[in-house]
Amino acid sequence: MDVKQLIVEPQVRSPWQVFDLAVRCYRLMWLPLSLLWLLLALPLTLLVTLLADPMLAAAVVWLCKPLLERPLLHYVSRAVFSEQPAIRSCLGALRVGGWWQMLLSITWYRLAWRRAFLAPVLLLEQQQGDARSNRTKTLKRLYNDRQGYWLVFCLHLEFLLALVMSLLVYSFLPAGAVPGWISSIQLLESNSGGYIMLVLTLLSYSLVAPLFVLGGFLTYINRRIALEAWDLELKFRKIALRLKAATTTVALLLCFTLGVMPQPLSASTNPDTSPVATAGQDASDTVAPALYQPECKEQIRQQIEQIYQEQELINYTSSWVQDETEETEPGDGDWLAFLAFIGEGLGVLGWLCIIAVTLGLLYWLYLNYERLFRPFMAKVQPVEPTIPLMFADLPAEINRDDLLAQARYYHQQANARLMLACLLRFALHHIQQHYPVRLSVTMTEHECLHAISQSTPEQICLTTRRLIESWIVIAWGHQQLSLASLDAILAELESWQQQAATV
Numbered sequence: 155m156d157v158k159q160l161i162v163e164p165q166v167r168s169p170w171q172v173f174d175l176a177v178r179c180y181r182l183m184w185l186p187l188s189l190l191w192l193l194l195a196l197p198l199t200l201l202v203t204l205l206a207d208p209m210l211a212a213a214v215v216w217l218c219k220p221l222l223e224r225p226l227l228h229y230v231s232r233a234v235f236s237e238q239p240a241i242r243s244c245l246g247a248l249r250v251g252g253w254w255q256m257l258l259s260i261t262w263y264r265l266a267w268r269r270a271f272l273a274p275v276l277l278l279e280q281q282q283g284d285a286r287s288n289r290t291k292t293l294k295r296l297y298n299d300r301q302g303y304w305l306v307f308c309l310h311l312e313f314l315l316a317l318v319m320s321l322l323v324y325s326f327l328p329a330g331a332v333p334g335w336i337s338s339i340q341l342l343e344s345n346s347g348g349y350i351m352l353v354l355t356l357l358s359y360s361l362v363a364p365l366f367v368l369g370g371f372l373t374y375i376n377r378r379i380a381l382e383a384w385d386l387e388l389k390f391r392k393i394a395l396r397l398k399a400a401t402t403t404v405a406l407l408l409c410f411t412l413g414v415m416p417q418p419l420s421a422s423t424n425p426d427t428s429p430v431a432t433a434g435q436d437a438s439d440t441v442a443p444a445l446y447q448p449e450c451k452e453q454i455r456q457q458i459e460q461i462y463q464e465q466e467l468i469n470y471t472s473s474w475v476q477d478e479t480e481e482t483e484p485g486d487g488d489w490l491a492f493l494a495f496i497g498e499g500l501g502v503l504g505w506l507c508i509i510a511v512t513l514g515l516l517y518w519l520y521l522n523y524e525r526l527f528r529p530f531m532a533k534v535q536p537v538e539p540t541i542p543l544m545f546a547d548l549p550a551e552i553n554r555d556d557l558l559a560q561a562r563y564y565h566q567q568a569n570a571r572l573m574l575a576c577l578l579r580f581a582l583h584h585i586q587q588h589y590p591v592r593l594s595v596t597m598t599e600h601e602c603l604h605a606i607s608q609s610t611p612e613q614i615c616l617t618t619r620r621l622i623e624s625w626i627v628i629a630w631g632h633q634q635l636s637l638a639s640l641d642a643i644l645a646e647l648e649s650w651q652q653q654a655a656t657v
Contacts, residue, residue, distance in 0.1 A: 159236040162372075166380045169300035169373065176369040183233055187226050187364035190244060194222050195356060208348035212355050219363070220259040220269060224248055224277055226367045231278055234375070250277050268294075268301045270370020271377075292381070299373050308366045315358040320350075540593045541582055557583070558651065561644060570635045571628055577643055578621045584650055585610060585618065599626060617646050 162175060195215055202211035215222075225244035232239035248256075255276065263269055275281055275289050561576035582602075585591050590609050593602055599622050607615045620643060627633050 161234055161236055164379050167376050172372050172376050173369055176372050179368050180365045184364050188360045190225055191222055191360045191363050208352040212352050217260050223363055223367050226364055227273055227277055230367055230371050247277055267305045270366055271299050271301050271373050274374045293377050304369045308362050312358045312362045315361055316354045319354050565637055570637055573640055574624055578625055580647055581618055581621055
């Protein structure tokens with residue numbers, strides 16, 4: 155299970171919030187779950203109906219509900235973690251625990267009101283015996299799961315759905331075909347009424363069973379979040395990702411800042427080149443000098459204000475305008491030039507500090523290169539494969555670098571024991587180098603074969619089994635082996651070597 159792939163937010167919830175979450179998840183996956191339940195229940199119902207009456211078939215389906223809920227739990231356990239389970243894997247959940255657990259689920263544990271909450275311990279964690287008892291005690295300790303209320307709610311919901319569907323069928327009957335109360339009771343007691351009730355019961359079961367399984371499984375997930383702190387784990391991962399992104403952003407900004415050098419602005423010290431003075435000079439060249447007399451300015455301003463007041467367009471705004479009659483003092487230009495010089499000097503000093511810090515950092519990295527980066531660049535030496543003591547029957551002068559060539563040499567010498575020892579040693583070397591198999595020197599033949607069969611393909615496992623069985627015959631049984639049987643194994647091991655060379 156990958157906690158990062160959860161379709162729900164991992165946080166500790168109350169039982170009522172878990173049930174509300176189950177309803178929301180039910181809206182997403184009710185159709186495949188209902189069809190999966192019907193896929194299992196319909197063959198069982200048809201079989202019992204053919205052998206007996208429909209009422210007995212309904213009772214058998216009710217009794218087998220814990221078994222029919224197993225594939226639903228398998229589907230939900232994959233779908234909640236963003237996986238798409240196959241139908242074959244869902245059906246394979248029926249065999250988990252063997253026949254004994256299947257019998258207990260429909261007899262001793264049939265009326266257990268926490269079965270939806272504790273079913274993942276057997277089906278998903280696959281724990282049995284004392285380990286299962288300890289796990290269930292851990293899940294139930296100091297936790298009010300409210301599974302009894304959830305079971306009662308689902309039972310009432312099943313009854314309500316069956317009743318609503320029967321009334322719906324009754325309401326769609328033609329007016330002439332509507333039976334009376336006496337006839338309706340007689341119809342329900344008849345064989346036809348039994349088939350009708352069986353169909354309605356199956357439909358109600360198929361609609362409520364996914365909801366019941368979701369409520370129990372999400373309660374189990376909620377309990378594991380509280381016990382194993384999944385929510386804190388994801389929060390720490392998000393914090394680490396944010397810090398990584400922030401570090402990358404700071405590095406990019408530093409590189410951009412070092413690459414872009416702004417040009418300093420130079421201030422003009424000539425007051426005659428200001429925009430206001432230039433505009434005034436151009437206007438004085440084009441407009442008559444009489445318009446700029448004080449009395450003409452006052453007259454023009456009064457006329458403009460009168461026009462605005464008559465048209466109700468007056469809108470007073472304040473703005474700063476340089477007084478043309480004001481004379482600039484002789485020392486202002488020197489102060490501006492001095493301030494511009496100081497600003498430019500501070501800018502250059504700041505950039506020199508940044509360059510010095512960068513060069514110092516690069517020099518420190520150069521001095522500590524060996525200590526910081528050499529451990530990551532060192533190649534990990536391959537671990538020498540482990541050979542159990544009972545397979546180490548080889549002379550000291552043997553060429554251990556090319557065991558297949560040594561095996562062919564012993565084949566020419568007609569020494570089947572040493573040839574088999576070379577083949578077996580090569581096979582164990584190859585398996586430990588190319589597959590996640592770890593052996594120990596104290597393993598027996600059967601323990602070695604069991605460890606290899608857990609992590610290797612079937613063809614590799616079969617060849618290794620033939621080698622180990624031949625070794626038992628020749629080493630412990632003191633029987634002779636034909637070289638022809640070892641030739642086939644030698645050819646198979648040579649194909650292993652060729653496949654490893656082409657990868």
